[in-house]
Every structure is written in structure tokens, then in C-alpha cells.
Amino acid sequence: MALLQISGVASGYGEMQILWDIALAVEHGQTVLLLGANSAGKTTLLRTIIGLLPCWQGEILFEGAPLQGLKPAARIRRGIAFMSELGVFPDLTIDENIRLGGYFLGGAEVRRRAERLFGLFPDLAKRRGEPAASLSGGQRKMLGIAKALVSEPKLLLMDEPSSGLAPVFVKQVIETLQTAITGGTALLIAEQNVAFLALADRGFLIEGGHVRLSGTRAELAKNDAVKAAYFGLD
Amino acid sequence: MQLLEYALVGGVLYGLFFSLVGIGLNVVFGVLRMINLAHGQFIVLGGFGAWLLYQDLHLNPIFGVVLAVLGAVAVGIPLYWAVVPRLQQSRDPEMLSFILFFGLAQMIDAGALLAFGASERSIPNGTLGAGSLGILGQAFPDSWWVAATVSVLAILGLYLFLSRTRLGYATRAVMANRAEALASGIDVDQVSVLAFVIGLALAGIAGVFVPFLLGSVSPSLGDALTTTSFAVIIIGSLGRPLGTVVGGLVFGLGTMLMETYFSSWSSLVPYALLVIIVLVRPAGLLGRAVREA
Numbered sequence: 001m002a003l004l005q006i007s008g009v010a011s012g013y014g015e016m017q018i019l020w021d022i023a024l025a026v027e028h029g030q031t032v033l034l035l036g037a038n039s040a041g042k043t044t045l046l047r048t049i050i051g052l053l054p055c056w057q058g059e060i061l062f063e064g065a066p067l068q069g070l071k072p073a074a075r076i077r078r079g080i081a082f083m084s085e086l087g088v089f090p091d092l093t094i095d096e097n098i099r100l101g102g103y104f105l106g107g108a109e110v111r112r113r114a115e116r117l118f119g120l121f122p123d124l125a126k127r128r129g130e131p132a133a134s135l136s137g138g139q140r141k142m143l144g145i146a147k148a149l150v151s152e153p154k155l156l157l158m159d160e161p162s163s164g165l166a167p168v169f170v171k172q173v174i175e176t177l178q179t180a181i182t183g184g185t186a187l188l189i190a191e192q193n194v195a196f197l198a199l200a201d202r203g204f205l206i207e208g209g210h211v212r213l214s215g216t217r218a219e220l221a222k223n224d225a226v227k228a229a230y231f232g233l234d
Numbered sequence: 235m236q237l238l239e240y241a242l243v244g245g246v247l248y249g250l251f252f253s254l255v256g257i258g259l260n261v262v263f264g265v266l267r268m269i270n271l272a273h274g275q276f277i278v279l280g281g282f283g284a285w286l287l288y289q290d291l292h293l294n295p296i297f298g299v300v301l302a303v304l305g306a307v308a309v310g311i312p313l314y315w316a317v318v319p320r321l322q323q324s325r326d327p328e329m330l331s332f333i334l335f336f337g338l339a340q341m342i343d344a345g346a347l348l349a350f351g352a353s354e355r356s357i358p359n360g361t362l363g364a365g366s367l368g369i370l371g372q373a374f375p376d377s378w379w380v381a382a383t384v385s386v387l388a389i390l391g392l393y394l395f396l397s398r399t400r401l402g403y404a405t406r407a408v409m410a411n412r413a414e415a416l417a418s419g420i421d422v423d424q425v426s427v428l429a430f431v432i433g434l435a436l437a438g439i440a441g442v443f444v445p446f447l448l449g450s451v452s453p454s455l456g457d458a459l460t461t462t463s464f465a466v467i468i469i470g471s472l473g474r475p476l477g478t479v480v481g482g483l484v485f486g487l488g489t490m491l492m493e494t495y496f497s498s499w500s501s502l503v504p505y506a507l508l509v510i511i512v513l514v515r516p517a518g519l520l521g522r523a524v525r526e527a
Binding site: 047050051052071072073076077082084086089090091092096099100101103104107147151 | 400403406407419420
């Protein structure tokens, strides 16, 4: 049984449909990349999975149980975390941001997990009392990752983790994900930066709200359409 | 020089009271992104609560503070669930909330008129202390000092709640970004109902001191108090409750200075400050830009 199984999903904002008949699966511990240009529907899909947008049609199963009808907080308790493009609350301190990532946990447990994460992110630990707004873009992404990991999710949904970052920081985010994601957490990453393919076991190419292509990392890397659109090769 | 000292000390006391008057409106706006146009009417109800305690039960009106909190819980929770979730699901929650809370304000005005009549109701100053306390050679009645002290304690309590408790972090998170808060697993409904009740409680507590600082309480006072509260929070920073303290102090000092030197113009203070701040610094005195990546 797949960790996340999506079939026939349609969704959108208000009356505007963005997604049509989306089907994909994420296995336990797997990293899956949703590759697509701006407005392709990647963010809409992640927001539908976490429950910020309604699923109009189709089915979203997590560990075999349907997610429809559950509030985002209940989905997070089941083991899903979401790191949005913004990822953090700029007005709150670094420490407060991390603790909010485990909002449903007891105080002692969230403190224990926060300390473990501060061990992984020493730059954040040094500045834990400062507002997140004082961090650079790259550091904010690190904080967003740390915040998302406090709940020790089985599945982490990441929306454009490279957004607004210089290439050197994108590399840093990828390295952080490689070292920080342990214990079998699966990743579903929405990106237009093809560098994230290096992390992925599988990928899905989304265009105009439809899944146009799917395959393993090697298959996508060899695909002419992906090469043309994302590697700049004809 | 004595006049200036009088205006400054009085302005700070008056300003602290008006911080309390406005802060509940800012808490509700910060979390719900809705302007409670009935805010002034809830202040008036707090004033009538204190008056009833004094007039009918012969109790010290300061107990009105407890009554305001209990009343906010009793009224705020059912009112929230009856109104707010439906508004938030509508196409234009901000505009509909204006209309709905305006209607609620008119209903409270009419109810208060039926219950208490149109007369202005006052409470003798001595009920909160018969003497006066002086600073910089300027004496003010005890009731002003009690009002300022309760205002400071209420605002301090709110500050400690927002900065020291888990629910307080969550409240600030919802104020910052509702969708991000939802996606972080925060129970936004729980935070919202709590903020609504806190907003009403703070309004009711401020109302207890209206008969002392404004001379009397009457059903027709609600709209003016809403307008002043709105001016105070815009001056400080809309959506940042603690910015209201700055707004309240600026309003209090401005009003007292005008009353001292140009008394016939003093009623223009909230509107003049509102226009100036919106033109010069629309984010409010404490509004600040967030560093972008």
C-alpha cells in the first residue's frame, strides 16, 4: 500500500478549476518531484492534499485512509507536514516558529524535538530568540524545513523550496534535505528547479493542471520534453 | 508650564485608557481580519454593567471588570459560532462583516435604549477612591489612576499571553498569516473564538471606566467609541494589538494638549490624527516592513 495515493483528483480556487484528473502515488520513504512551470497546478495539488483547498473530485488516501473531510490540523496529526513557499512566520522568533511546527504535541515533547533540530541547524540555534524576519532567504528556508520536521512527519509536502534563492543556496537546501530527512520521511516536492531531480526517486511533470509525464529520475532526465523545458536542451 | 505638565500627565493617563478602549478591536481584526463595528457598543455595555453594579446592587463598580469577562465569555462564544464561520465562507467576508456588525451595533443601541433609556448615567468619582494622586504637581482623581492601572494590567496580561504561551504564539501566527497557520496544524477556529472573546472582554473592561473618564455612559455613545477605537488602532498599527498602546498614548496626549490649549478643536483630534497617519505612514506608527529574501 502506497503512503499517499491520489486518483482522479480535481480541485481549484473558488469556481476556477486548476487540476484535472490527477493521479500519483508516493511510497514510504520515497522522494517524489512535481516538476512544472508557474501556474501548472503544483501548489494547488499540495494545498489540496494538506486540506487548504477542497478536493472536488477523486480520492486522496493516506496510509489507505481517505483524507477528504479532515481539517489540515487532523491531516498533520496523521503524519503529513506542509512547508509552503513562505514557510515561516516572519514576525515570530525562530524558536516560536519551530515550536509551532509541533503545535499538536505536548510542551515537553516539542521542546525535546526542537532541541534535536537546533542540533542539526546550529546557525538557527545561535539566533533562536530573533525574529524569523531577520534571517536571509536561505536561512528562512532552513527554518521552514526545521519547522516542518518538528512533527516528525511520514510525508513532507514542500512547495518551491528553491523559490527566491540564489543557486548557491539552492544547493545548500538540497544538502540540508539530504542530511536532515531521516527516519523514512517521504518527500513530495513541487519545484520548477530541475536541480531537485537529483533528490528524487520519481517525478511527475505537471502542465496546465494535468499530469503529462511520469517516471523515474533517470527516465525523466532522458526525456526530450523535460530536457527542452528544464535543461534548456533541444 | 503648569498647563503643559497637566496636559502631559493627563494625556498619558487618558491615553492608557484609550489603549484599552482600542486594543480589543485590534485583537479581533488581527485574527479575524474583520472590523467589529459593534466594538463601541460592547464598551457601552461594560459601562452599563458597572453602573448597574453600583446603582442596583450597591457594589463597587470595579467588579464590573469581572462581569465584563464573564459577559464576554457568555456572549462571545455563541455569537462567534453564529456569525463568524458563515461570514468567512462567504465571497466577501470583509464587506459582509461590516454590514453584519453594523446591524449588530444598531441592535445593541436599540436594546440599551429600551433597557436604560436615553439619559446619561454617571457614577460618582469617589466610588473608585475619594482622593486624588499627584505627579509633577498635577493632581488627578483616583478613578483616573485606577483606570490607567487596570489598562496597564490588562495590556500586560495580553502581552504575556501573546508572547509566553503556546496559544499566544498560535494567535500571533494566525494574525501573521491565516493560511500558513492552518497549514502548520494550528486550530484556527480555537484561536479565533478565543481572540473574539478576548476582544469583547477588553471592550467590556474599558467600558467600566467610561462613566469616570468620559463623565457618563449612554446608549448613543457606542458609534463614537468605535470611531475613536478605529483611529487609535490605525495610529498604532492595524493588526498589531500592542501597537495600540502607542496609538492610545498619541491620541491621549493629542487630545489633552488640544483640550488644554485649543479646547474647542479637541474633538477633531482622532479624525485629524487618523487622516495624517493614513497619508504619512499608512502602516501605522509601529507598522514595519518585513525584510524580504
